[in-house]
Amino acid sequence: MRWYRQLHWQILLGLVLGGLYGVAAARLGWGGFTAAWVAPFGTIFLNALKLIAVPLVLASLITGVASLGDLRTLGRIGGKTVGLYLVTTAIAVTIGLVLATTLKPGRTVPPEVRAELEAAYASDATEREAGAREAVESRGPLQLLVDIVPDNAVAATADNGRMLQVVFLALLLGVGLVRVPADTGRPVREFFASLSDVVIRLVELIMRAAPVGVFALIAGTITSIAGDDPSRIARLLGALGAYIGVVVAGLALHAGVVYPAILRLLTPMPIRRFARGIAPAQLFAFSSSSSGATLPVTMECVRDQLGVSEEVSSFVLPLGATINMDGTALYQAVAATFIAQALGMELTFAQQGTVVLTAVLASIGTAAVPGVGIVMLVIILEAIGVPAAGIALILGVDRPLDMLRTAVNVTGDATVATVVAASEGQLDLGERGAGSGERAAGPVPPLPA
Numbered sequence: 355m356r357w358y359r360q361l362h363w364q365i366l367l368g369l370v371l372g373g374l375y376g377v378a379a380a381r382l383g384w385g386g387f388t389a390a391w392v393a394p395f396g397t398i399f400l401n402a403l404k405l406i407a408v409p410l411v412l413a414s415l416i417t418g419v420a421s422l423g424d425l426r427t428l429g430r431i432g433g434k435t436v437g438l439y440l441v442t443t444a445i446a447v448t449i450g451l452v453l454a455t456t457l458k459p460g461r462t463v464p465p466e467v468r469a470e471l472e473a474a475y476a477s478d479a480t481e482r483e484a485g486a487r488e489a490v491e492s493r494g495p496l497q498l499l500v501d502i503v504p505d506n507a508v509a510a511t512a513d514n515g516r517m518l519q520v521v522f523l524a525l526l527l528g529v530g531l532v533r534v535p536a537d538t539g540r541p542v543r544e545f546f547a548s549l550s551d552v553v554i555r556l557v558e559l560i561m562r563a564a565p566v567g568v569f570a571l572i573a574g575t576i577t578s579i580a581g582d583d584p585s586r587i588a589r590l591l592g593a594l595g596a597y598i599g600v601v602v603a604g605l606a607l608h609a610g611v612v613y614p615a616i617l618r619l620l621t622p623m624p625i626r627r628f629a630r631g632i633a634p635a636q637l638f639a640f641s642s643s644s645s646g647a648t649l650p651v652t653m654e655c656v657r658d659q660l661g662v663s664e665e666v667s668s669f670v671l672p673l674g675a676t677i678n679m680d681g682t683a684l685y686q687a688v689a690a691t692f693i694a695q696a697l698g699m700e701l702t703f704a705q706q707g708t709v710v711l712t713a714v715l716a717s718i719g720t721a722a723v724p725g726v727g728i729v730m731l732v733i734i735l736e737a738i739g740v741p742a743a744g745i746a747l748i749l750g751v752d753r754p755l756d757m758l759r760t761a762v763n764v765t766g767d768a769t770v771a772t773v774v775a776a777s778e779g780q781l782d783l784g785e786r787g788a789g790s791g792e793r794a795a796g797p798v799p800p801l802p803a
Contacts, residue, residue: 376575399566419528
């Protein structure tokens with residue numbers, strides 16, 4: 355297949371052209387035109403994927419759980435999945451803390467720049483702080499468990515921000531199908547299996563517009579940050595360069611070292627095969643800043659390009675898009691430390707431990723939508739006694755960093771799905787999705803426990 359016909363190259367081209375157009379639009383004063391006539395195409399594309407996210411999660415998880423056959427298999431795969439997600443998130447938070455504590459990016463912000471940033475984003479910071487504080491004050495110690503269980507199935511499936519409840523509902527229905535006689539549950543299983551196939555075909559259809567959608571999303575993002583003044587981007591990058599550098603370095607270390615190490619130790623997956631196969635999902639995650647919206651693309655890449663079985667991918671990936679936020683957790687650790695340093699505070703060892711615990715737990719309840727990480731950051735700052743108004747220092751560069759951390763989140767989901775599939779003997783490294791010169795092989799035998 356010629357390179358220009360491959361989806362990830364088309365998406366990358368749309369990304370580059372969208373970036374160039376966004377800079378040109380800011381320089382030429384086309385911000386209003388871009389917001390009115392270009393950015394909506396990105397919103398339409400994003401909405402189309404969000405539209406099928408809930409049906410995809412429901413159908414995939416129910417089918418996946420029902421296909422496991424018994425609750426012991428569900429418990430084994432579920433235990434591996436949740437355990438790996440928690441471990442990788444804890445590693446990500448630790449990397450962020452170590453880098454921020456060692457490099458001290460907060461010490462590089464001059465007092466006058468700090469005052470300027472606080473003044474520029476004070477109203478936005480106050481609004482987010484108030485909303486987050488209200489949420490914290492109303493939450494008891496077991497509120498996370500309360501939030502998982504919906505009181506209305508229809509209401510849960512009507513809101514993409516309540517995806518954790520959708521996951522719970524799907525798991526509950528899947529368990530019910532496992533427990534009823536095969537003949538009784540067959541019509542329901544066949545319905546959701548058919549629904550899953552239909553949604554996957556819709557994903558393939560929608561993804562034909564991915565290059566145009568990515569172009570519009572990137573162009574709209576740049577003009578929304580810069581307005582009609584492209585020098586604003588340069589000023590923000592200059593003032594917060596050390597902070598941006600630490601976040602980017604942490605994300606690169608986690609995605610470029612931790613994930614490949616896990617794959618090499620626990621799977622026979624070639625790293626180049628993995629990188630090539632997951633590239634379309636990474637690029638779309640970068641442009642959309644939403645792992646929930648990227649879920650259909652991630653599932654298609656992991657199943658068709660990496661050879662993960664539908665049984666495993668249908669269970670692991672929807673769960674990961676809901677509870678696995680490695681990139682977000684790493685960013686929150688760096689951001690909390692940066693804000694504390696910029697305000698002249700040093701985090702104690704106990705406070706750093708609180709950051710790790712809070713970030714890991716917060717990642718479980720974080721909705722897979724753009725910008726929500728900043729709200730969860732307020733909760734972390736409240737937990738360690740750092741003034742939450744300090745988020746005004748970083749709001750200006752939050753969106754581009756959100757794009758990067760979402761790409762890392764999606765990569766983590768794919769990594770864990772590959773590891774779980776290898777451990778269950780459901781990783782097929784044969785010709786399906788394999789590149790040229792790759793030897794065909796059947797399903798990989800399960801790794802030793």
